[in-house]
Amino acid sequence: MTKALPVLLGMLMLGACASQVPHSTAPTSAATAPAPVAAASVPAxxxxxxxxxxxxxxxxxxxxxxxxxxxxxxxxxxxxxxxxxxxxxxxxxxxxxxxxxxxxxxxxxxxxxxxxxxxxxxxxxxxxxxxxxxxxxxxxxxxxxxxxxxxxxxxxxxxxxxxxxxxxxxxxxxxxxxxxxxxxxxxxxxxxxxxxxxxxxxxxxxxxxxxxxxxxxxxxxxxxxxxxxxxxxxxxxxxxxxxxxxxxxxxxxxxxxxxxxxxxxxxYGSWEPALFNNEWSTPRVQRRQQEIQALHSD
Missing domain, CATH: 3.40.50.1000 (HAD superfamily/HAD-like)
Structure with missing residues (x-):
């Protein structure tokens, strides 16, 4: 009984520490984990x-x-x-x-x-x-x-x-x-x-x-x-x-x-349509892509 006491105390201490792990770091199941935010859900x-x-x-x-x-x-x-x-x-x-x-x-x-x-x-x-x-x-x-x-x-x-x-x-x-x-x-x-x-x-x-x-x-x-x-x-x-x-x-x-x-x-201004050949009838997403292509990174 005397020899078993330290082992028992150690087990109790481990259990107490586990109960104090912050919620954010505790493991979660796939069912309860928050879904990642898709980039498309935040329109630019x-x-x-x-x-x-x-x-x-x-x-x-x-x-x-x-x-x-x-x-x-x-x-x-x-x-x-x-x-x-x-x-x-x-x-x-x-x-x-x-x-x-x-x-x-x-x-x-x-x-x-x-x-x-x-x-x-x-x-x-x-x-x-x-x-x-x-x-x-x-x-x-x-x-x-x-x-x-x-x-x-x-x-x-x-x-x-x-x-x-x-x-x-x-x-x-x-x-x-x-x-x-x-x-x-x-x-x-x-x-x-x-x-x-x-x-x-x-x-x-x-x-x-x-x-x-x-x-x-x-x-x-x-x-x-x-x-x-x-x-x-x-x-x-x-x-x-x-x-x-x-x-x-x-x-x-x-x-x-x-x-x-x-x-x-x-x-806004005439500088913008100059980047997509002044074609306002072009779909918005395509005009945006043409403006991106006009950028330079060097």
Whole structure:
């Protein structure tokens, strides 16, 4: 009995230790083990990170503030230089010297933030469509982007016309002008907004290119600066391929940061269809694969 006591005590101690093993490390049967999460059950949305960055990253706001502050610091110098003009030669169809000064700004993702609309698409799992976009515009709720109000108000106070050239449809003019005013952006009148569909006699509109509207502005103003988030906000890009886009911008690289101010837009733009041959009718999964193939890792 005396010799058996240590053995008995050892067995009891082992049993006690086994009862204290954490549940997470205790063996489980196949029937009770949690099923692994399949990768396909977590669908990817290629725009999620872009919209999250746009809405939450302080870096986004700082880039806008930096851009508009830099432009404001140079604006009066450009005003005094009578030879200063921010229009490409092909868009300047009237002499600039006797004309009043102006600045041209795109609207969406340049002065107004439409990321709430993008967020709605992500939550619904959908893509851009004209009906939903028009409904969003008519809500007149887009907020001004950082620095835009201060810059445009500064320009207006110094007698510089603020002209908005946008690819919003012209029938959204009332809602757009109301939204601009609500956001604190200066609007001199209905002619301040040149939407898609604005006509210039003798100029053939090619798709959504803005050259005809820039030419229309050139008849009345000397343009000191242009602002946008797309290459088409500054120059005509008829062949939307990566190579052609680079060629269209190459002659004006020295204008970046002085006459032309480019703002970031990772959520949408002509850069994207350039990667899948501008074929929006291609199924979404195939377009995504073509964008992946355009990536480089060296």
């Amino acid at each position: 949305d290629d725009n999620l990170h872009a919209v999250a960055w746009t809405q939450t990253a302080l870096e986004h706001d700082l880039i806008y503030q930096e851009t508009f502050r830099s432009a404001q610091s140079q604006l009066l110098g450009a005003l005094k230089d009578r030879n200063w003009d921010a229009l490409p030669a092909e868009d300047r169809i009237a002499p600039s010297k006797p004309l009043k000064p102006a600045v041209i700004l795109d609207i969406d993702e340049t002065v107004l933030d439409n990321s709430p609309y993008q967020a709605r698409l992500i939550r619904k799992g959908g893509e851009f469509n004209e009906a939903d976009w028009a409904a969003w515009c008519k809500e007149e709720r887009a907020r001004a982007l950082p620095g835009a109000v201060a810059f445009t108000q500064f320009a207006a106070r110094h007698g510089i016309a603020v002209i908005y050239i946008s690819n919003r449809a012209q029938d959204l003019d009332e809602a757009t002008l109301n939204n601009l005013r609500k956001a604190g952006l200066p609007v001199s009148g209905p002619d301040a907004f040149l939407g898609l569909g604005t006509l210039l006699p003798g100029c053939d509109q090619v798709g959504t290119e803005k050259n005809c509207r820039r030419q229309l502005v050139s008849q009345h103003y000397r343009v000191l600066m242009q602002f946008g988030d797309q290459l088409g906000d500054f120059v005509t890009v008829l062949s939307n391929t990566p190579t052609a886009r680079a060629q269209a911008m190459a002659p004006y690289e020295d204008w970046i940061g002085s006459r032309w101010f480019v703002l970031p837009n990772p959520t």
